Each structure stands twice: as C-alpha cells, then as structure tokens.
Amino acid sequence: MARGSIIKKKDVYYCVIPFRDPITNKDRRKWIKVGTSEKEAERFLTELMYEANRNGGYVEPSKMTVKEFLEYWLQKYVKRNVRKNTQDSYETFIRAHIIPEIGHILLRKLHHIHIDDLLDKKLEGGRADGKAGGLSERSVKYIYSILHEAFAYAVKKEIMTINPTDKVTPPRQQKKKVIVWTTDEIQRFFEVARNNRFYTLFMLAISTGMRRGELLALSWRNIEFREGLGVINVEYTLSKKRTLQPVKTEESQRAVIITPAMVDLLKRHKKKQIEERLAAGQTYQDYNLVFCSKNGSPLNAENIVKRYFYPLIKEANVRRITFHGLRHCSATIALAGDASMKIIQRRLGHTTIKTTGDIYTHPAIDAQYEVAATIDKVIFNEKKPGVLPG
The missing domain is CATH 3.30.160 (Double Stranded RNA Binding Domain)
Structure with missing residues (x-):
C-alpha cells in the first residue's frame, strides 16, 4: 500500500x-x-x-504526448515482441494516421472522445495519400486495435490509469463477398498468362493455395523433387520491405505436395532463371529464390499484382479477384473434388478447420451447375432448359 x-x-x-x-x-x-x-x-x-x-500506486501526471508514448511503445515493446511484418504495419499506420491527428495531445489528457473523433474522421475522408474517400472499416478497426494494444501497455506500465479505448466501439467490419473463378475463367486466365514471365508463380499459387508472401520467399532449397512428385517446405514469408521472415504460426510451417505436371513446370522455370542469371552476369544477386527479379533480387509484391496480374485479368476478360483470390480458388476446387477438410486445412496452413470452412471454401459454381443440370433433366423431362413441358 x-x-x-x-x-x-x-x-x-x-x-x-x-x-x-x-x-x-x-x-x-x-x-x-x-x-x-x-x-x-x-x-x-x-x-x-x-x-x-x-489504482495500484500513484501515477504521476505525465508530460508525455501521445506521439512520444507511441514512439516509446514501438521501441520498447513492439520491436521486441512483434513479428517484423506487424512492426512495419504498426509503424506505418501510427505515422500516417494516428500521430498527425492526436500525436500532439498530452497522454494524461487523452479522452475516448478524441479516439472516437479520429476513427470517424478516418472513415469519412482519412486517406493518407490525399485521394478522396475514407479508409475501409477494416483499416479503421486496425487503427483502433493498435491504440487499444498500445494503451493497454501504458496501463500495465502505470503510465496511464485507464485505457481510453475501452469506451470506444470500433466500426463493424462488413464481410466482403469473395469472388471465386469458374473452371472456364481459370482456363481463360492461364491461357492468356501462358507466355508471361510470372506464369509459373500464378500456377503455383492456385495449385498449392500458398500465400503471396510465402511464394515470394520460396527458395529452391525448400523444394524437393521425389520420383516425379514434389514437396514444398513452407518456412518463410516475404515482408513488405522485402525481407525474409519466419511464417507466423506452427501450422503455417508445412509441407505441400505438388503434382508431376507442376514439378515439370518448375523445372522449366528454373532453366529460364539460369539463362537470366547468365545474362545478368556479375550484377546478379543470388538469393536462390524461386521467384525473383531478372537480377535475382526479391520481388515487389504490389508491383506483381498491379503490373502483371490485374492486366492479365483484364486481357482474359474474367472477373477481377485479388492475388489472394487464387488461394480461395484453390480451396474451393479442392472442396468441390471431395477433398478432406483436414487435408485442405493442412495444405493451406490454417490453425483450425473452422478457419478453412468459414473463410476459404465457397460453393463452386461449376459444382452447382452439375446439380442444376441433373435437376433439369427431371423437371424438364430432358427437354431444353427454359421450355416447360406442355
């Protein structure tokens, strides 16, 4: 006492x-x-x-501002306890969205109304790039989560007596409808992408369901070729700053089986890569990556999507999906083929089957069509659909 x-x-x-x-x-x-x-x-x-x-002891009214505290928290806690990818993400959001709005306020004078106002402003028109429109509910909820975690640390360290975010309700994130390509769309896309430098990357993405960061961090030493079949040992992911980081969970560190066709594609890809390395000469940076730039350095993930993936989608005239959408397609195809949910979970590197079932599996349009065609044969008496029997 x-x-x-x-x-x-x-x-x-x-x-x-x-x-x-x-x-x-x-x-x-x-x-x-x-x-x-x-x-x-x-x-x-x-x-x-x-x-x-x-309150468990006297807490001196601090002269520290929100900006000073968040910088202290990043250095003393985040840097020591959080994965590099998350560190970079926290720092980006703090410097772009939080400090410019409430960084000047004394920590002891920070009120939950300040945080409410911050979140409202970001929803209405808070883009850091100056473009019109606000941030998504997901991004604003992420800002709330960062502040909640930071101020919980402040309370624990007796820098603050209460966490002001406890009285703030974060925005409810609306679930977006995930688009999954049909078999026809998949075939049209890969027909157009066949001669693209990143054809093998896109093929491996949908074949294995691997995450974008995992694919871009993949090393040749992580691939074993065994009598036609192949095994990919997933160990690392590529951060936004293009550094290799261990995958975030034990389940994400996994072995993924690939077919003889994919093995053959990878071998042909490696042959082309060797030709690029010889052409680059001494300027080549050998990171032993499966997917890299022409000089061997790690790829910029956003550039791959904007400069190659989206233009190919447009050329193929298929519905626009994100790169992560290839992972959705992979899971959905596997489910439509009666694959075990447990096998899909392990292949995708999910912690639980619930994640696999809730997020990455959607009714396959092609499978629904087969069911519909079967029903049509009965209700239309094998007559042309759309013409009711007389």
Missing part, C-alpha cells in the same frame, strides 16, 4: 508521494504544493492515497 507524507516548508504544506517511474523504473518522490492549511493538506493526502491504492 502506497504511503505519503506531509512536509511543511516556510509555512507552506506539501504532500510528498513515493512512486516508481514507469519509464526509468526508478523510485521517485512527487512533491505537490497544497497551501498554508495543515487540515487541507491532510484531506488532500487522504484522497490522493485512496486513488493511488485503488
């Missing part, structure tokens, strides 16, 4: 409160000037000690 004292100096009473500085972790004493009345000093000390003991 915290104990304070009253000290008189030159007819003025002071309340002296012992506390531990959460930043330096050193014991300190806070002198608070009360006035000339000893009774008033005693009353003030009693109230102060009551609050201090209720």
